[in-house]
């Protein structure tokens with residue numbers, strides 16, 4: 001039977017999930033936490049991990065439910081609620097060392113994206129499973145393999161198993177601050193251009209699409225994104241769709257053991273600003289999904305411009321002659337990025353840098369595949385205007401100015417975003433074709449998307 005609801009899709013995906021055994025999504029389900037814990041971790045003790053915000057949102061019912069199920073509990077670990085917890089490796093170490101001496105003790109975190117990732121990596125480094133009670137529809141990282149954690153200033157997804165179980169109480173999630181719901185929409189909508197980036201990598205034989213994984217993330221995606229007004233207004237049914245869409249996206253990352261299904265060039269804009277520290281000292285800090293939403297507009301605008309190019313006319317000889325050496329790439333990365341980001345970014349950028357025969361082959365491959373790429377990517381994408389309208393409708397920022405990024409910095413981010421990850425996206429295809437700067441020029445020219453939308457109030 002073909003699953004019809006998000007709940008059915010999650011149940012089906014769990015059948016093949018590598019780490020996650022059970023996910024409970026519903027209204028008034030916090031009191032199921034204890035029995036779920038006892039079922040998934042028989043005989044284990046629990047340590048509840050939360051921060052003051054998330055404990056206030058769901059803590060006591062979770063503690064009561066664990067006690068009612070007869071689960072022995074050690075003293076909870078409650079992080080301060082203010083300043084907002086950051087996804088830094090120091091917090092992972094802090095939690096890991098707190099739980100290390102506690103034998104047969106499993107973390108039950110009560111958390112949105114940040115603390116879930118901290119609990120995931122701290123548990124993973126000790127080879128222990130964990131579970132999470134989700135407090136907002138703010139991210140797709142709940143069910144994912146890997147934790148996005150910053151270490152020495154570089155933020156990237158670090159390998160560790162997904163949670164063994166999740167509880168997502170829709171009452172708690174709907175009552176979370178509206179900005180957390182809006183940010184979850186921003187994280188989810190990037191799966192649209194991220195899908196286009198994956199099609200590109202698939203067509204070039206760089207990272208083939210696994211149809212099963214593709215279906216997990218892309219299957220429920222458009223339905224989950226369908227009604228930003230209702231999501232923004234806090235409608236429970238629409239928030240359920242967003243929650244389930246984000247969980248499915250996490251399950252796709254779990255099935256792929258990679259964030260490829262959920263993260264493309266749009267995410268790379270967000271990661272660049274985050275590593276530059278942009279908005280981290282705001283209270284509340286500028287969230288992941290808010291930055292990803294703007295990155296999604298940027299990525300869709302770039303794809304739109306790319307699809308209008310005459311790729312067949314690209315002069316491969318000229319591109320080869322102008323190709324940068326690895327030393328030149330390193331110098332560019334070091335000039336663009338601060339020292340602590342550049343250190344790791346140089347490795348990714350140099351590894352992606354093609355010259356000579358390898359570059360000639362890549363250009364030929366892009367030319368050969370381009371008609372199929374256009375055919376497959378066109379129905380996948382949304383226009384940048386549509387993405388911006390949807391973000392506005394949900395109550396999320398939709399223009400870089402709104403998040404304090406001026407046009408000069410925004411324009412420069414198009415180049416930096418290509419440097420910080422090994423993942424092949426539209427940024428890399430344009431780089432290989434020697435066209436990235438040309439496309440950026442067109443985007444910011446008077447007729448280009450950003451030329452026509454230089455300020456939020458002119459949108």
Ligand SMILES: NC(=O)C1=CN([C@@H]2O[C@H](COP(=O)(O)OP(=O)(O)OC[C@H]3O[C@@H](n4cnc5c(N)ncnc54)[C@H](OP(=O)(O)O)[C@@H]3O)[C@@H](O)[C@H]2O)C=CC1
Nearest residue numbers: 051053057087112113114115135138141144147148176288
């Ligand atoms: N691993 C992965 O695959 C992915 C990871 N991420 C990462 O997730 C992080 C972003 O997570 P996000 O959820 O946006 O932000 P946070 O987890 O930082 O949440 C923002 C703030 O809201 C609090 N909060 C959460 N729920 C409630 C509630 N119900 N009531 C009141 N306050 C609440 C949070 O507490 P608390 O800190 O306890 O959550 C925190 O103080 C980033 O680090 C990002 O990189 C994003 C996508 C995928």
Ligand SMILES: O=C(CO)COP(=O)(O)O
Nearest residue numbers: 140156157259262263267
């Ligand atoms: O944030 C992510 C998915 O939402 C994944 O981030 P990466 O692209 O750094 O793996």
